[in-house]
Amino acid sequence: MTAPLLEAVGLRKAYGANVAVSDLSFTLEAGGALGLVGESGSGKTTTARMLIGLEQPDRGGILVRGKPLAHASRLERAKAVQIVFQDPYLSLDPRLTIRAALDDVLRLHGHPDRPGRIAELLDQVGLGEREAAARPRGLSGGQRQRAAIARALAVEPGVLVLDEAVSALDVSIQAQVLNLLADVRRETGVGIVFVSHDLAVVRYLCDEALVLHRGVVVERGPVEALLQDPRDPYTRLLISSVPHTGWSPEEISKQRRALIRG
Incomplete structure (x- = not known):
């Protein structure tokens, strides 16, 4: 059998006496979209940080295409899993134009055609030459988030983690970014882990969801079933x-x- 694109097995993370995540397991197939849903303190952001290596689980493991992520090099991990944060300033260097930021990532990964790939990424996320030449402070919130998505997609990761990536945007801009993410998922086959407190937003993008409360999965299943018949x-x-x-x-x-x- 082919290994899942992403597999989390028995993840646990505690900070002193506070257990942020307890015995969390899930799988994600290529091209799938999984929602991690809960309020502040539910453990969803801690889970996202473990997926990208910003936090190390106290117990359990994460595998991408059957290979433990803990054994991967920094570049291998970046190629496997990328994240888009709620605030794009966390991932965009305010000193660099968007074009320079994309070029920086591609140069680090040794891409053979950086200008061509940059043009492809800008077109993919709907940014033009004006936005490419601007620094983050010169863009709107929606444009910055599109740039952050382009940066995350630059090395063609297997998994894209989105941590409350639309919650700070106006409703109309939220819809634009969600449509973009749906297009990216369909066109590239990237697996998406969508972290949110809002089941209605998760419904638009995800097939399945886990509901987290105090670090424990209290319910999981197809999003429509969770919304229509929550147990x-x-x-x-x-x-x-x-x-x-x-x-x-x-x-x-x-x-x-x-x-x-x-």
Whole structure:
């Protein structure tokens, strides 16, 4: 059998007495899209940081195409898994133009045709010559996020991790970036791990989702099934927390207190 594109096996990460992630396992096939859903403190961002090597699990392992990521070199890891953060300033050098930032990545990885690849990337994410010549501060939030996505895609990674990558954007810009990501997934076959607190956004991009609460997976399955028939009280709380007709903040607070006591 062919190994999954990405496999997390029994991941655990603690900071002192606080267990951020406990016994987390999942697989992702090539071209698949998996959502990691939860509020702040659920363990989803810690998981994302372990996937790209910014944090090392205390226990468990991560494999890409059957090979342990822990044994990979820095360049091999970058080729396997890339991340796009909520704030693109975390990945874009404010001193460099977007073109220079892309060229820097491609030069580091020894790409044989850097100008050609840069042109391809800019076209892929919908940026033109003006944006390519600008520094990050000269771009809008949506343009910066497109540039960050281009930078992450530059070395053609197997897995793209998106950590709340659209949550800071206006709704209309969110839709544009989500459409871009859907196109990238379809055209390249990259596997996507989409980290978000918003199941509605996850629904647009992902096939399956894991719902994390206090570092533990409380529910997993196809996104549509989770939205239409949530089984765990925490999943129901996440869905009911989204403002809608008849929405009651007091009722949400009551549910949250009951969940904490439980």
